[in-house]
Amino acid sequence: MDVKEHMPKHDTLNLRKRHVGESCKLFFRSDPIKIVKAKGQYMYDETGVKYLDCMNNVAHVGHCDETVVNAATQQMAILNTNNRFLHDNLVLCAKRLTATLPEPLSVCYFVNSGSEANDLALRIARAYSMQYDVICLEQAYHGHLSSLIDISPYKYEVGKFPKKEWVHVAAIPDSYRGKYRGENSEEIGELYAKEVEELVKDAEAKGRKIGAFIAESAPSCGGQIIFPPGYLKKVYKCVRAAGGVCIADEVQVGFGRVGKHWWAFELQDVVPDIITVGKSMGNGHPVSAVVTTKEISMAFKDNGMEYFNTFGGNPVSCAAALSVMEVVERDGLSQHAAEVGDYTIALLNELKEKHPTIGDVRGIGLFIGVELVENRETREPATALAQHVITMLKENKILMSSDGPDRNVL
Template identity: 60%
Template sequence: METLTKKETIALRDKFIGKSCQLFFRKDPLKIVSAKGQYMFDERGDAYLDCINNVAHVGHCHPAVVKAGCEQMSTLNTNNRFLHDNIVLCAQRLVSTLPEELEVCFFVNSGSEANDLALRLAQIHTGNRHVIALEHAYHGHLTSLIDISHYKFNLPGGPAQREYVHVASCPDSYRGKFNDAKDEKSKIGELYANEIKDICDNVKTKFGEGMCAYIAESMLSCGGQVIPPPNYFENVYRHVRAAGGVCIADEVQVGFGRIGKHWWAFQQYDVVPDIVTMGKPMGNGHPVAAVITTRAVANSFLNTGVEYFNTYGGNPVSCAIANAVFDTIEKENLREHALVVGEYLLDSCQMLKKKHVCIGDVRGVGLFVGIEIVKDRNTREADYETATYIVSRMKEEHILLSVDGPDCNVIKLKPPMVFSKENVEDVVTTLDRILKEVRHNKEESFHQNRATRPIGASTEVIKETPNRKPGLDARIKSI
């Protein structure tokens, strides 16, 4: 295949790819040509430490996963309407990690397909149409999912909120409607859950109908790396089921052992969903996903008489790859690794918080961590400018981070599961230095502007700093 220069690639993308298909680092996008483990390499061979790619769950281009896919592709790849071992073995492994009530699998190609099918299952099983989703939540790019994703339909150009879609507050204990600055910590989950009960009651009063489903990520990624309060889901599930609805746990971004303690993030709350959806990490970048539900929900689907099939979902190659991902997680003890390295990452970020006042909150479980950047710790006002500056400077240091949350002020860390303690040290040391730059630049701007600025003018100026050579060479040579 012809090799293009970066300039040529950009030109062809501008010409042939839809402008709404956005890239990371839009002003200076990266052209990535290869990857291995937790590192990505550009067209010049420069390495970048990947702290955000939860898709490459067991590491980019893991040899065991690549081998499984290649060997199966060279033998057979066909649709799942033929009997084949890989799909049933994969289903057996998935079910073995879940509570016993969750025992029936449907295979699809993506997390979006999984969540769409979950909604369809819920509608058929309950006979209801009203759905509760969370503020700032994102569940996929299909039309049915944009309709329930506040992260999308709340945008200025987004579609109008559907009558049957009800948005509850994001259960954020730091900057949310109920938070630990003004509410009793033990009551926060209950307060957020009471909103769900109110929605259920209002639907009954206004429409004379019960609920169809409540859907939420077990930990909220696009909402800003939010860890719901301990008693939140227990109360929510009780209210939704009392109103005739089912509970859907979206594990697309947080499942497959990322939290370390359990295979699935919902398990840390001691609840059992009616439907679980999973995607991205399942194939380590290969498109494979699944929905797992109860026998009762699956039987409701069967009893409609409408056959379900998915041409590529659960094909032999996809399931061979998914099985290899399971093997790798178990053989390399990646759940335990995520727990140990995740605790080290969280503790290290907490140390940074003690040194830098712009860090308002650090939260996370396993290799799912968020750093909230604020202008003032007392008011907890979001600091978008500083957060985006940090991400830009970290990219210059060849460390890839991203921001999210409703105010784009939360720095996200969701690296491949092979992320190491040495990687944590690289990230934290570099971040510490950049946060010192931020403080210095703000102080310098303040002193410069104090003598010249008009009264009342803003002092919030963040100055560009020169590029620095990344210190990752030794780490890269070892992989």
């Protein structure tokens, strides 16, 4: 593949060290890869070496997909402006997005990132419920805005920041490593749901009211967790009974990634009050959205504060998002994710039989986690081994990452 290097890699790295904040994450920091081009499932470094990309969660329909690129560039050549002008792309994008969702989810707000979407979802939820407190899950991550760090134990616990009084953290329904272990059954789901019920009771006993429950429909930073059957149905019922709103964070797991369904919340047979989408929505272009009901959206309108977003829902972003939805549907990518995911999980389970360091293989569609352990009985996390495997894969031109609280889940 023809690639052009604009400057030597060491110069790029030196400039980054000089001008980019040290806290900004860099993959493979001790020996980073300089990526200059990508196509489909492959990325290329400055020397033309090809890597299989198994870690990038934004190139949803493949890097530089022709349909997406053409839609965005053609619109850019005609017009790009803020969304306070009337434009077809915004309303067509809203129509197509809501067509993938169950009733009564029918009203969209367009923003630029998953963080913006989750922050706006909290504002909307509080405007409707008139209650402030939030229930989140252990190891949750919902974004980098201050409001979201507060409800992301994955972030604030690492930084050793205190939990805010209005935040209530429920046990993550991890049937492999969590508080209640066993098969991913309805019984396990009920035990974890009761944890949320107790949080609601404790909050009310202290005079606090739950305004929202927020969770990824399949927690990713928690270690690729699949909820036990019936978990969200019981939790949503409890939260709504307390006057709260249920938010499904689909930023990482939506748009057909789980296979068979467009949205991961459908795996639980529930309909959230608000969903947030992003990352894959623009195939790398910054576009995200909040979708809610007409009733909830009117409560947000009635609070008297007009909402606008300079770049959210601009014509180019909406053109990109429309084309992503077109490709997912046209090419049957959700069904493809289901088939390839089933095949991959079957092969990984075969490896599990051969390698005692594989403690658990879990997932659905192309949302898969392989948990490495030092000992299957104690389930001691094999963090160092996971990092070694990632390094070896990189040397073999396969890019993968780890996650979970112990960074031991591939």
